[in-house]
Amino acid sequence: MTEGGRRPGPAGTGGDDTWLTSVAREASADAAGVPVELLGDYLPLLRDAAVTGRRPRRGELDAVEALGRRAAEQGVSAGRVVQLYLSAARRLWQQLPHLDRSTDSETVRATAEAVLHVVDAAVATLAEGYAAARRDLVRREESLRRDLVDDLLRGDSDLGGLVERAEPFGLDLARVHQVALAAPGRRLPDTGAAISTLERVIFDRLGDRDVLVATKEGLLVVIAPADAVSPGRGPAGGEPAGELGRLMHGELDRLVRGRPWQVAVGRPHPGLYGIARSYEEAREALTTARRLRADTPVIDAHDLLIYRVLLRDQPAMVDLVRAVLTPLGQARGGAGPLLDTLTEYFACGEVATEAAGRLHVSVRTVTYRLGRVRALSGYDPADPRDRFTLHAAVLGARALDWPRRPLPA
Known part of the structure; x- marks a missing residue:
């Protein structure tokens, strides 16, 4: 029964439409309170189809499509709005009076088909309108997110404006963040x-708040709170920050x-400018690794x-x-083998046996090469006074890609 016990008049009599309002309310309750306004003229369309067999016109379907868009913009789920429409059809069918009396x-x-x-x-x-609106919303959100990420990484935007724009994305700019860049x-x-x-x-790992994933200049960018990646780490602290990188690379x-x-x-x-600083460090690290031809994941x-x-004062480097190192070019085979030996020797803590294993040569070869370094350069790798100078020069040579490339004038 409908509100007040009234039922629609006989087919073709143009009876009271109050019962449609009751059907709409009941369907809304079935769909967990989806607003009845999203039904628009859908119920009169069903009634006309049941009574006269009339099919909906293009303009009437366009109105339904607009309602699908409105549902998406209001944040109503697709399942609930479809449930509203199906429940409304079921309840209207149950209350069609001429079907109660019909024995044909x-x-x-014919009524059911219509x-x-x-x-x-x-x-x-309705679904087409909903999907179109969701695509528009996603594109709009992607554009807003991309603009926000660009301004965050640049670090020179209005702080108040950025805080307001970051809030819908769940980003708390007062927290300590770190930035990771992934290059294909x-x-x-x-x-x-x-x-x-x-x-x-x-x-799934960090939660969807205070995390942004976007693209910039062909790189994937992730901004994440440092305490969520590695709990207990202080701002700009000494513990390595690579856990986020390993998580990203693994996927x-x-x-x-x-x-x-x-x-x-x-x-x-920490803070807004900390995001820009972390980004610059990540970008510089990526550039440096490429210059060093490092394939570290x-x-x-x-x-x-x-x-x-070293790179900030290139002339001094x-x-x-x-x-320190160009005299090594006088060695048979050039400076390359001696430089490789110094690199591995310093990397393993000045242990000749370990360096030999890394280079796949004998320990005698390593000690011979270290002797040649001492003789040609005047710097002894085993002398603590010379070790720092030699090590800094080796790092500088790697950054300059020497001796594969000539030193800058």
């Missing part, structure tokens, strides 16, 4: 799959396209601080390499 199966069949046609057309059109081995035709992969694993490496991936992670820093900016110092 053909009449019932009503189901309206339901089919309306729900399909080859250019990706579509970054959507990589972004979806990263979002899925990072949101990206599963993708067919883009491999091999290289991920660089900046150190965590995850690069921690913390581990490359010495190169930042060139002078150091020229004065």
